[in-house]
Amino acid sequence: MKAADYVDVQFGAIDRRIFWDPAIYERELEQIFARSWLFVAHESQVAEPGAFVTTYMGQDSVIVARGDSGAINVFLNSCPHRGNRVCFADSGQSRAFTCNYHGWAFGLDGGLKKMPKMGLYKSTPGFRMEDWGLKAARVAEYKGLVFATFDPDAPSLDDYLGDFRWYLDAVLDAEEGGTEFLPGGATRSVMNCNWKFPADNFVGDIYHALWTHLGGAEPTLGRHGGVIVDNEGSYQVSVNGHGWEFNDSFLGNAATMGDRELLRYMKSRQDKIAARLGDFRMKMWGSVASATVFPNFSFLPGYFTFRTFQPKGPTKTEIHAWTLVPKTMPDDIKDRFRRGSMRTFSPSGMLEMDDGENWEHSTSANAGFVTRNQKLCYAMAPVAEQVEEGLPGHVTRGQLSDANQRYFYKRWAEFMDAKSWSDIPLAPRTRVPEAAE
Ligand code: FES
Numbered sequence: 001m002k003a004a005d006y007v008d009v010q011f012g013a014i015d016r017r018i019f020w021d022p023a024i025y026e027r028e029l030e031q032i033f034a035r036s037w038l039f040v041a042h043e044s045q046v047a048e049p050g051a052f053v054t055t056y057m058g059q060d061s062v063i064v065a066r067g068d069s070g071a072i073n074v075f076l077n078s079c080p081h082r083g084n085r086v087c088f089a090d091s092g093q094s095r096a097f098t099c100n101y102h103g104w105a106f107g108l109d110g111g112l113k114k115m116p117k118m119g120l121y122k123s124t125p126g127f128r129m130e131d132w133g134l135k136a137a138r139v140a141e142y143k144g145l146v147f148a149t150f151d152p153d154a155p156s157l158d159d160y161l162g163d164f165r166w167y168l169d170a171v172l173d174a175e176e177g178g179t180e181f182l183p184g185g186a187t188r189s190v191m192n193c194n195w196k197f198p199a200d201n202f203v204g205d206i207y208h209a210l211w212t213h214l215g216g217a218e219p220t221l222g223r224h225g226g227v228i229v230d231n232e233g234s235y236q237v238s239v240n241g242h243g244w245e246f247n248d249s250f251l252g253n254a255a256t257m258g259d260r261e262l263l264r265y266m267k268s269r270q271d272k273i274a275a276r277l278g279d280f281r282m283k284m285w286g287s288v289a290s291a292t293v294f295p296n297f298s299f300l301p302g303y304f305t306f307r308t309f310q311p312k313g314p315t316k317t318e319i320h321a322w323t324l325v326p327k328t329m330p331d332d333i334k335d336r337f338r339r340g341s342m343r344t345f346s347p348s349g350m351l352e353m354d355d356g357e358n359w360e361h362s363t364s365a366n367a368g369f370v371t372r373n374q375k376l377c378y379a380m381a382p383v384a385e386q387v388e389e390g391l392p393g394h395v396t397r398g399q400l401s402d403a404n405q406r407y408f409y410k411r412w413a414e415f416m417d418a419k420s421w422s423d424i425p426l427a428p429r430t431r432v433p434e435a436a437e
């Protein structure tokens with residue numbers, strides 16, 4: 001059976017087995033996670049030569065390290081000698097990475113530098129030090145976000161993101177001087193859910209906010225949050241399976257953090273951001289919105305929480321989350337963002353806990369044999385191929401819909417069934433010029 005048979009994206013019916021089947025999960029590791037450009041770090045996390053973080057690409061543990069030349073390197077965190085994990089720290093500063101087991105030492109580019117009794121290896125015909133480094137990935141950046149892929153045939157990151165970059169600029173380029181992740185590392189939590197439930201929630205499920213988050217949003221925003229139900233100003237945009245839904249409300253999400261000082265500050269930036277990005281993207285900066293970069297990198301404008309949904313098995317996901325801010329933001333306001341995003345979208349945040357419970361039950365229900373053979377309904381509103389003047393990608397405007405989720409699962413099926421990258425269509429780029437890889 002082809003993956004495309006599991007997802008009826010035209011009508012909007014999705015086979016539940018894609019959320020629990022171990023064989024499908026194993027195939028996702030190969031077809032999606034070993035192929036895609038995956039977010040691995042913000043460049044501010046590895047600002048100096050020798051700075052490193054560890055993370056995951058699919059279930060592959062990787063080290064992201066800034067080398068002496070200033071280039072950012074990404075390589076497997078598993079020793080090619082007997083396979084031991086090389087680095088156990090989440091982040092740090094190092095000159096080299098030395099394996100605990102027999103002492104093989106690797107440089108900041110992952111290359112094998114030395115080991116005890118090196119002469120015994122060098123005397124073996126055919127042994128070359130350069131063949132036994134930590135396997136390196138391709139690395140590319142977009143405005144501070146560092147992505148990597150293990151697929152030598154993947155298109156450039158610019159092609160992979162395509163015109164989605166034009167939308168990404170609403171959070172990455174709103175202020176001069178670039179962005180950073182607030183220092184202090186990530187919050188990490190584990191949810192017993194399939195990784196696609198959170199990814200599809202962020203790609204286009206504003207619908208749940210009206211119900212799931214009402215208890216949390218009402219005290220801060222009033223009934224229905226006022227802006228959330230404004231259909232006229234609601235948009236869903238999708239490019240290459242990446243999706244962003246938003247309501248052109250400027251401060252909608254930010255308002256739920258309940259910090260007037262923070263909102264005053266954001267308001268004071270409104271004209272400057274409009275001058276830089278135009279009125280439309282200015283409104284996306286803090287609006288009621290959420291987005292996913294395919295497959296598992298998501299963020300919420302307004303709270304500026306950025307997170308990866310790391311797959312840990314068909315029914316387990318580890319969430320790593322950070323807060324992104326413009327570098328030029330005053331320290332006091334950065335701190336207010338830290339507290340605001342923790343209050344709302346952290347493992348103990350009043351909004352994130354609501355989501356997690358839903359995704360866990362959506363997953364665990366599939367333990368039942370009859371249940372797991374039913375379909376899920378993604379049929380809200382027909383997908384209209386709208387062309388919105390000035391807006392790149394597939395645009396659905398003025399209504400709640402499952403459009404972005406359907407594009408997400410369409411992309412999922414394209415990856416799952418593709419023999420090579422030539423089977424995976426890429427939308428032409430029209431907006432943002434090429435950046436160097
Ligand atoms: S397993 Fe790493 S040095 Fe032996």
Ligand SMILES: [Fe+2]
Pocket residue numbers: 201208209212213351355
């Ligand atoms: Fe939510």
